[in-house]
Amino acid sequence: MFPVDNINPNFPVLIAGPTASGKSGFAMQIADKYDGIIINADALQVYDCWRILTARPSALDEATHPHFLYGHVDKAASYSVGTWLRDLRKILTDTEKMPIIVGGTGLYFSTLTNGLVDIPDVENSVREAAEQMFKSGGLELLLKDLSAHDPQTLQGIDQQNPARVMRAWEVWKSTGRGLADWQKDTPAPLLPLEKVNAFVLNAPKEYLTPRINLRFRQMLSLGALDECHANLPDWDATRLSSRAIGAPELIAHLRGETTLETAIALSEIATRQYAKRQRSWFRSRMKGWTWIDPAT
Numbered sequence: 001m002f003p004v005d006n007i008n009p010n011f012p013v014l015i016a017g018p019t020a021s022g023k024s025g026f027a028m029q030i031a032d033k034y035d036g037i038i039i040n041a042d043a044l045q046v047y048d049c050w051r052i053l054t055a056r057p058s059a060l061d062e063a064t065h066p067h068f069l070y071g072h073v074d075k076a077a078s079y080s081v082g083t084w085l086r087d088l089r090k091i092l093t094d095t096e097k098m099p100i101i102v103g104g105t106g107l108y109f110s111t112l113t114n115g116l117v118d119i120p121d122v123e124n125s126v127r128e129a130a131e132q133m134f135k136s137g138g139l140e141l142l143l144k145d146l147s148a149h150d151p152q153t154l155q156g157i158d159q160q161n162p163a164r165v166m167r168a169w170e171v172w173k174s175t176g177r178g179l180a181d182w183q184k185d186t187p188a189p190l191l192p193l194e195k196v197n198a199f200v201l202n203a204p205k206e207y208l209t210p211r212i213n214l215r216f217r218q219m220l221s222l223g224a225l226d227e228c229h230a231n232l233p234d235w236d237a238t239r240l241s242s243r244a245i246g247a248p249e250l251i252a253h254l255r256g257e258t259t260l261e262t263a264i265a266l267s268e269i270a271t272r273q274y275a276k277r278q279r280s281w282f283r284s285r286m287k288g289w290t291w292i293d294p295a296t
Contacts, residue, residue: 003292004029007197012092014191015102016041016109016286017201018278019245019271020211022294024057026201027102031065034098039091040069041103041112043163046084047241049075049231052224054244055215066097075231075241078127080167081111082119088112089190106281107164113196115189117182122170129173130166131238142169150178158277163240198289200282205272207294212271216246216264229254245271 007013013030017023027038038057040046045054048071056070068091073079092099101112133141142165146154150172157164157179171179216224228250235251236242246267253263282289 004033007034009034009098011196012099012101012191013197013199014041014109014112014289015100015199015201016106016282016289017104017294018203018208018275018282019055019104020208020215020275021201021203023102023104023201024055024061026199026294027100028061028065030098030100036098036100037066037068037091037095039088039099039101040067041084041101041105041108043079043081043084043103043105043108044241044244045070045103046073046079047071047075047244048073049241050227050244050247052219052222052227053246053250055219073241076236076239078240081107082116084108085111085116085190092190104278106278106285110285111189112191113189113193113198115186117185117187119171119179119182120175122174126170126174130170133169134162134166135238139165142166145169146172150180153178153180156180158281160277163243193288198286200286200289200291201294202291203275203279203294205276208275209272212275213268216268216271219246220264225250225254225260245274 007030013027013036015023015026030036031038042054044050045056046069047054050056051071057067061067062070069084069087088101101109103109130142139159139162143154143159146165146169150168153168153172157168159165168179171177171182175182224246228247231247232251232254237248242248249258249263249267249270252258253260258266
């Protein structure tokens, strides 16, 4: 049971945590007690092509309490943290209920509570160039360019995360100015940390691993493979939506490139690796949040 009584009802609630840690259950408990609305802060749950594979709230949950920013973006579209903040601002302005913002994308929460600089939109030609470089040479080509032209930004991003690396390269290429330099001009945050109830679920590896493995098997039983099959005809690995964990692996199986058991094993490994990166982000950037143990 989560500490739903230790909440200031006059402030919004933020719930961050690694995948499979129980964030949605915590959000529903708070919504039940305070008649709140639940708002997504997960960069992949925004896409309309994935409900099962990204563990979006069920139709029953959505019928119980209002949910926002889930599955509202076309799978071929790009969706940035800046767009998310603009969408969120409108919801916060329009609602009188307690907002409960829940997800696992650390960058969303960091910009929400620390602010985000207004970087000019990246031209489509630059975005296409980044995608082509990634297709032809992987992250190495992009990292090499950033190392030569924007080492400051390179030092501060997750160099294993294609989305972060491509975004940094696109900003430098489009504006001639590094992302880290832009971020120095950060405006006031939408929700300062001192005006929210901010929680991080402290879910260690030994707690998460069995939950991750069980959940992925449950996803398969709910139709995750059918969901991937529906996305197979126009599958494009360079899309942001295609980075849903388990999607590339199950697509490879559907193409006859691997067995289902291998695809499952690789998906579970990828999920555990992602959870590890999430925990590292939260530990380094969310020290001022309230940490709670979902296992107790």
